[in-house]
Amino acid sequence: MTIEQKTIYERVQYIYSRNNKTIQNLRIQKSARLSKEEVLEDLLAAKLDIEAQECGTEGLIVKVGENLKYFEFEKDGKFIGFATEKFFPTNFDVWFLTTMLKNSSIDFNFALEIEIGRKEAEAITKIFETEIKNSARTDRWEEGREQFVENVRFFTSRGLPVSAVLPAFPCKSFNLEKVHSPQPDLGEELAIRRIIEFVVQVNKVYSPGVHFYIVSDGHVFSDCVNVDDDVVDEFTQGLKDIYDRVRPQGFDGLFFKGLNDCFESHCKAEISNVLDGIEVDHYLETKLDRETELNRKILMLGCDDSAELIREQIQTPGHPRLYLYRGFNKFMKEDLMSTPAAKLSSQKRFKKMVSNVSFEMIRRNDAYSNLVELVFPFHLRLSIHAHTNSGPKYGIRMLNPEICRTVNHDQDEEDKLLHIPTPWHNAVFKVSDEQKFIISNSKLHERFEADENYTGGWNDNQRCFVYIRTTQ
Missing domain, CATH: 3.30.60 (Wheat Germ Agglutinin (Isolectin 2); domain 1)
Known part of the structure; x- marks a missing residue:
């Protein structure tokens, strides 16, 4: 799949909530150039965009300012919105932004005094760093710790549950030399119990607690790892069954979402003509669910990054993307060697297929990370990869080293390839x-x-x- 122009994700410069006088919460995207004050001034002076309103969705307000364009919804006198560069949106763009506004978590209370919530944020950070944080050999937590505290304080200063998001728990590896079966097992249970324990520990020092979102990336990658879409659904249901069985009485701090939840919409037919002309690259024969495949198309059309930039990065010595690519390449070679496609291929063709799949997985990983950013713009971003913890993402080790030890794993290799052992590969x-x-x-x-x-x-x-x- 080739995207020849900017995606709508790339056009978004700010994500915000506001009242009639001030911006209450503002996420500044990497392409943004204006200050919060300049955005507010531009927004308050913005005029309704009549042409854009005509192709909009019911309830959507579109305004154009001197510098930016604004897509908003109003609820109880408050507004949530995306501020984009000035452009004329297609029907797909309007549908996408509307769907994101309806399915995203953007509207949070206004922050209290500056120092309120600092003590609680520090206590929560201490629990994170001692209980669940992954420490890579190249750990730079001392650089990222203050940003972590501020991310937590976004919620504690509002007296709200701390909301964290973890893209994880996709599906079991296809390779039965790695796992026993496609169903979640004790490994997933140990990981879920560890997350629950972390949330319970936070609840003891901060009464609003934690809302921990597991955002499954199974349907993002399933066709790349030779797993059918319905097998992903069964795996996810198995996870939910484990959670219902092991969670403490009255505990309600863990939530499950996935690709299809992010794009839930009753008016997807409005963009069917656009999606019909989009093809997502598939290198393996898997059983595709129609709705899930439509959502993969939406993901890549709306959130894809530059393929050329990725190619440049994976060819740059020392670049983190190069290590990520090597990590994907290593694990895809192991996972795919027993697939029918591999058995029918020469060694040269198999090596090329693994390379293509690894590259496609990086593209989809980036696109999904961008989507998560839009759906959870103010949330604490956690990761199963071996990040340096300098921010904005922070690595966690889901299998507790106090009760688990790994065999056939080299931490130096893990850190280099940005990979932490997971239950779905073991x-x-x-x-x-x-x-x-x-x-x-x-x-x-x-x-x-x-x-x-x-x-x-x-x-x-x-x-x-x-x-x-x-x-x-």
Whole structure:
């Protein structure tokens, strides 16, 4: 898929909520150039754009100022909106912005005095850094910590639950040498329990608590990792079932969203003619759900980054994107080697397919990150990748090292490739003479099967491999 002009995401310069006199919350995008005061002055002087109103959606207000264009919705005397560069929007642009405004979390209370919420933000930050933060070998937390505090204080200064968003829990790897089956198992349960424990700890020091959003990227990548769309749906439902089973009584701090939730709309037919002409690149034969495929098209049409820029970055020595590409390349080679497409390909063609899939995954990863930015513009951004923690994203280790140890994982390699071991690329082993759960690819069971000192195998009730030492 090639995008030949700016996407609507690239045109958005500010995300805001306001009343009739002032801007209450403002997210400044990387392409923005005006100060908050200049935006307010431009907005208050803006005039209705009659032509744009004609192609708009019911309830949408479009205004044009001296410097920017504004797309707004009003609710109870307050406005939420996107400020874009000045351009004439297509029907798709208007639909996209309208859908984002309806499905995004933008309207938050106005902040109280400057210092209110600082103490609570510091306490929450301390819990994060001691309980769940991933520390890469190149950790720069000391540079990003203050921004983390300020991100938290956005909510504590308003007396609101701290809202955090984590793109994660896509689906199990197709490679059965890594995982036991396509269904979530004890690995996912351990990860969900760890998130719940973090939220409970925060709730003890801050009564409004945390709203923790798991934003599944399964439907973003499923066709790239040889997983059918309906298998992703089954995996997600399995996660929700685990959460319902393990959450403490009265606990309501964890929420699940995905690609299809972000683009939920009753008027998608208005842009069907545009989507019919869009093709998303597929390199593997998977079963595609029609609605999900439409949403993948919307994602790339609305939020894609420059493919040429990505190519330049992955060819630049030392660039983080190069390491991300190498990480994807390594894991895609492992995941896809057992697919029908791989078995029918020469070594050269398979290597090319892996390269294409890895590049496509980076594009979609960027597009989804941009979408999450629009849907959750003020939220604390967490990641399963091994970020340096200098901000704006912060890495978490979902498998608690106090009760889990990894096998066949090299942290230097993890940090270099920006990859932290996840439950959906591994299996869990419960071994009688081990103090911790072992997190490893499922192929490890062959070693235990061949060792006459152990007996056991996969346990359906515990949803992990269980081995008992029979000799001392």
